[in-house]
Amino acid sequence: MGFLQKISTTRIVLIVAAFLTLTGNTKFFSETLVVYPWSENAFFIISLSIWLFSFLAVLLLIVSYRYSVKPILITLLLVSSIVSYFANNYGIVIDDSMIINTLETNTTETMDLFTMKLAFYFLVLGILPSYWVYKAQITSSKLLQQIWSKLKAIIILIIVFVLVTLAFSKSYASLARENKHLRLYINPSYYLYSVGKYINSQFQVSSIPFNIIGQDAKVVHEQAEEVDREIVILVVGETARADRFSLNGYHRKTNPLLEKEDVVSFTNFYACGTSTAVSVPCMFSYYNKENYDRDLINNSSNILDTLHNTGVISVLWRDNNTGSKGVADRINFQDFSAHGVNTICDTECRDEGMLVGLQEYIDKSKNKDILIVLHMMGSHGPAYYKRYPKDFEKYKPVCETSQLNECSKEEINNAYDNTILYTDYFLSKVVKFLKKNASKGSEAIMIYMSDHGESLGEHGLYLHGAPDFIAPDEQIHVPFILWASGGDVKQDISYNDIKKKTNVRFSHQQLFHILLDFFEVETKLFNYDSSLRSGRYSSE
Numbered sequence: 423m424g425f426l427q428k429i430s431t432t433r434i435v436l437i438v439a440a441f442l443t444l445t446g447n448t449k450f451f452s453e454t455l456v457v458y459p460w461s462e463n464a465f466f467i468i469s470l471s472i473w474l475f476s477f478l479a480v481l482l483l484i485v486s487y488r489y490s491v492k493p494i495l496i497t498l499l500l501v502s503s504i505v506s507y508f509a510n511n512y513g514i515v516i517d518d519s520m521i522i523n524t525l526e527t528n529t530t531e532t533m534d535l536f537t538m539k540l541a542f543y544f545l546v547l548g549i550l551p552s553y554w555v556y557k558a559q560i561t562s563s564k565l566l567q568q569i570w571s572k573l574k575a576i577i578i579l580i581i582v583f584v585l586v587t588l589a590f591s592k593s594y595a596s597l598a599r600e601n602k603h604l605r606l607y608i609n610p611s612y613y614l615y616s617v618g619k620y621i622n623s624q625f626q627v628s629s630i631p632f633n634i635i636g637q638d639a640k641v642v643h644e645q646a647e648e649v650d651r652e653i654v655i656l657v658v659g660e661t662a663r664a665d666r667f668s669l670n671g672y673h674r675k676t677n678p679l680l681e682k683e684d685v686v687s688f689t690n691f692y693a694c695g696t697s698t699a700v701s702v703p704c705m706f707s708y709y710n711k712e713n714y715d716r717d718l719i720n721n722s723s724n725i726l727d728t729l730h731n732t733g734v735i736s737v738l739w740r741d742n743n744t745g746s747k748g749v750a751d752r753i754n755f756q757d758f759s760a761h762g763v764n765t766i767c768d769t770e771c772r773d774e775g776m777l778v779g780l781q782e783y784i785d786k787s788k789n790k791d792i793l794i795v796l797h798m799m800g801s802h803g804p805a806y807y808k809r810y811p812k813d814f815e816k817y818k819p820v821c822e823t824s825q826l827n828e829c830s831k832e833e834i835n836n837a838y839d840n841t842i843l844y845t846d847y848f849l850s851k852v853v854k855f856l857k858k859n860a861s862k863g864s865e866a867i868m869i870y871m872s873d874h875g876e877s878l879g880e881h882g883l884y885l886h887g888a889p890d891f892i893a894p895d896e897q898i899h900v901p902f903i904l905w906a907s908g909g910d911v912k913q914d915i916s917y918n919d920i921k922k923k924t925n926v927r928f929s930h931q932q933l934f935h936i937l938l939d940f941f942e943v944e945t946k947l948f949n950y951d952s953s954l955r956s957g958r959y960s961s962e
Contacts, residue, residue: 429559431491447608449513455467473583476582476586483575499548511539641944653867654794654868655869657871659871660743660800660802660873661803664691664899665896667842674817686903686905688903692899692927693705693897697874697887707722710931723752729793730752740794742758759799770808772799803838810840826879835878853905860909865907870903875895931952
């Protein structure tokens, strides 16, 4: 590489732009070839390479100068190598939601995602070219010469860009109008756009005053000794698919314990997002998906705040995942994802550990209704084989690597179904726990709903987090299960009528109103049509 040790800013930018275009966009071109087959669109596909290169090179030339060029190019090379890995191997799109997920990922999740193949991508596409950039000697020249050199290159690139676009105008018009999803895979342009969008949203949130809603909320039944108090345990599942629950018709008996209970399983229930960072704040929010605004949701009080602020409902969040995503910032929060706090841990801390010590909390909260949120680790991928104790490895062989595309479909499905089997066990323990409290006079309810689903290789996609407009059903069709103790509580919530509505399309946006209804809270925010008793709700 000695002959390249002395190089101009313009030339090194052009070389790196060409490298990124050719090595970082394998997923983009593979998806494009599905829509525009090579046999019929060879020249258009070649033009796309020139088009992407020209666009990227112009952007880099504008921001790169003698002292900024190396840090910028090295950062792009390193990040783009990682983006390429996840795009090529999991079909993951790096949008602003995925950036939030990445920033909120804990060490355990990070280690699950680490593979030797990722290290190979990082070395070959990231470190080695970055080392070349680092060692390159940028030639010095007068300021006017630098500007003129870059200006000439930019003018030529813009002309090329325009000519290529005009030469294949019909194809580019089709690409822009009918195949917008392809732009999501352009590396590094789309993730740079997403970073900018994320930063902008952070500034917007910081400038918006916190909005407190539901200040008129009050519990309408009197808190007296003769009135049975209500205990609701809301289990927030992780990465569970509705179609993998035998309660919903799956051919494998993944719910052998829940099938013995008098539960209601809603078969047509949908998440309001494809990632925890989006779905969890959304599901507890008053605002529905039609007017969804992440900044507004994150800067407003939620149903937990509303219930807590009544003064007669005790609210607790126990977490065995990566936190509440801001939902539980103003209530009692307990982290059960670490050894020491969670007493049931082996290779990792288990969800059932969140039940330990819970009775003591209930006993101390006398004369109050209680809402307990249990945030599961559930079926979080890609290391599904780690998500359950070995005693629950019923379906074999299993995929024992995070590199899912190296496993057979059978191995992936087996590992994932074992996680659902363990979820069934955990939920059955929650029901048993509530039955014990119901025997003491409490009115007990369990609600289980997953935050989002999971792709297991369908359409070449793995994991979750797909943008809404291309999100497959596997990532948004999630389980929702309801159980209630006998006696007055079933009559109060019209349990038998609810059973008749299991096929009605419901969504996360109803949780706000479901909890208001179950706790008999009166507020102007309550919408009866969004309650389970109404059964009229439909969110497309």
